[in-house]
Amino acid sequence: GQNIDQPTEMTATEGAIVQINCTYQTSGFNGLFWYQQHAGEAPTFLSYNVLDGLEEKGRFSSFLSRSKGYSYLLLKELQMKDSASYLCAVRDSNYQLIWGAGTKLIIKP
Amino acid sequence: DTEVTQTPKHLVMGMTNKKSLKCEQHMGHRAMYWYKQKAKKPPELMFVYSYEKLSINESVPSRFSPECPNSSLLNLHLHALQPEDSALYLCASSRVDTQYFGPGTRLTVL
Secondary structure, three states: OOEEEOOOEEEEEOOOOEEEEEEEEOOOOOOEEEEEEOOOOOOEEEEEEOOOEEEEEOOEEEEEEOOOOEEEEEEOOOOHHHOEEEEEEEEOOOOOEEEOOOEEEEEEO | OOOEEEEOOEEEEOOOOEEEEEEEEOOOOOEEEEEEEOOOOOOEEEEEEEOOEEEEEOOOOOOEEEEEEEOOEEEEEEEOOOHHHOEEEEEEEEOOOOEEEOOOEEEEEO
C-alpha cells in the first residue's frame, strides 16, 4: 500500500527553528512536495524535491533522501503567520499525488 | 503568475438543487484537477483533466459531474447532493510538476 507519515501536531516558539519530518512508502517516486495550508484556505506550494539533497528558499528549506524514503521541511526564524498545517505529498508512478495527513504547526510568542 | 480562480467562494444548497462550481486559470496549464477536502484531512482527488480530456475519475458518485469547456476552464456540476458532501472543493492546475490551487469553494449541503 501507499503510506505517508508526518507528525499530527508540533509546537514551536516565535523566532526559533522547527523541522517537520515526512516518511513515505509509495509505488514509485516522481517527486515530493510540501504545501502550507492555513485554516479554511487552499494549500499553497512551498517546495519540490525530486533529487536527494537540500533545497533552500528563503526561510524555508526542504530535504530529500530517496533511499530512506524521508523528507523534512525546515522553517527558520519562525513568525506567528507560520502557524498553519504543512502537507507532505509524493507523486507516485502514475504521477498522482499521495498526500500525508498534514502537520499542524502552532507558533507561540 | 500562479493564479487559479474559483467561484463562488461559498455555496449553500439543498439536496434537490442543481448548482455548478467554476474554476479558471490563464497560465497555459494543460492539466486541471478537482479535489474535495474535509476539515483536518488532506485533499482527496476527484477528477483530473489532461488536455481537456477526463483522464482520471476516482470513483466519484455520479451526482458530481465535471466538465472542461476549454483549456482555461473547469466546471463541477452538482445535483442531488447529500449533507456528507459538504466540504471545501479545490481546483488545481499544473504544467508539468507543481499543482497550484485555487482558493476553493466552501460547500454546505442542507
